[in-house]
Amino acid sequence: MAMATTNRHLAKEPFNIHEDEIPLDDASTQSHTQCDDDDADNAEDYEDHLDDEAEDDGHETPDEDGDSDSSSASDENEPIDLTVQHDMEKLQTTFPDFKDNYRLIKRIGEGTFSTVYKAEDMQYHRYDNKWDIDAKDHQWTPPPLRSALHAKSEPMSRHTRRKPKFVAIKKIYVTSSPARILNELELLHDLKDSLSVCPLITAFRHADQVLAILPYFRHQDFRRYYPNMTIYDMRVYFRSLFTALAAVHEKGIIHRDIKPTNFLYDPEKKRGVLVDFGLAEREGTDCKPCLCHEDRQVRKQRLHQSVAFSSAHAGPQPGYPKNDTRPSRRANRAGTRGFRAPEVLFKCTEQTTKIDIWSAGVILLTILCKRFPFFNSADDVEAMIEIATIFGSKRMKQAGQLHGCMFDTNIPTIGVQGFSFEKIMLWSTCRSDGKDAKTNALTEEERGAIEFLTRCMDLDPGRRISAEEALRHEFLQVDREEEAEMDEEEVMML
């Protein structure tokens, strides 16, 4: 078993997977060199997976949200599909020491890039578990020597038996490029101390098989709780999500795949963790200057020049040339359809952490409108049409120009002005039938949510709120309210 340079449960050294023991198999390396060559192809690759996912957005079944302490009994009794059982057995035999370290319980998620299993961490008590936010003893203790991993465990009496501790084992498919896997693990390692981010405990490689070990995080299926969320619940949920985003963005990392299934939220404990850094990247990777980062005056001047140039050569003609010889614009479009920011759709070459804020805004829009998925496009052009229907052609044109793109449409359902989020929320929650003026108007707290949403879903990434600013926004000031409520209760008790 090849182990990462990090000691298990204690990551001190820079993360580095040793590839010296058994070289990664050529086939997997090759297939991904092709993907990595070309961002556009890569994006298509992701789209296929992500498109499937939007239909089947939840990986969990309703009983997969069991508490890490209490669900074990029901987990044990759950029937396991034969193929899953076969895969689990294969996984246990592939990694020689696996059974000494982990006891596989069930499959909890399956994506295009990985399968995730719930397992009991058999050696939990032998390590420093700084990552365990639920641990009573949260003190740092020196890690054991590596040889302790192979030491025979002492038999435990019935009385001394400790509570089982669970982990999520992410088996990354061999079709993922080694560079991509390393990128995910390195980013997770960088984020190991970040609030609300699911930390990486350790990772293993055997031949072309890579396992990432994460703490198992109890959560519920988004589809189960979002229809009943009050505005207060939303504020608590987004406080937690933006805490994670602020931590990720502070490190200059773009997550790129913010969506409900990647934010594991426990409504009871009112906390969530961000997972899946498979598409994440450092801001500035493969970046080329884009007009959106220029000064407003410079941008205006460039646009004038380009319009003047096209008028002089072919006249200002709407439409597109039949034989377009211009090289197509390339940019990273990785992400999930329906959650992609407008600048991603416009193929901005200088994308920033703000693309995550837009996606978080889409989650808020989904909850406020009680429709999941809110956007349901088959491709980027349809996605653009959906956004344009809300924002109107005038603002879409301006948004396109920010990135040096022209936006034009003759689709009759896209008006010039678009619609306000307030109207969309009332329509989608069937509160605009004109009968009752009171239910057909937003409450003050709903207006507060819409105001926050408007800041998150600003078409201009430069004006869009940052995670840090969002945490200071009125809408997310839930801690202070809770504290005030607690103080009040204390006063009452006195």
Ligand SMILES: Nc1ncnc2c1ncn2[C@@H]1O[C@H](COP(=O)(O)OP(=O)(O)OP(=O)(O)O)[C@@H](O)[C@H]1O
């Ligand atoms: N730490 C964890 N605790 C509990 N469940 C987890 C954990 N990590 C992942 N899961 C479950 O596994 C699912 C898939 O995990 P993840 O998103 O990391 O893999 P993926 O292959 O990239 O998936 P996708 O293709 O859906 O993006 C999650 O949606 C979640 O249900």
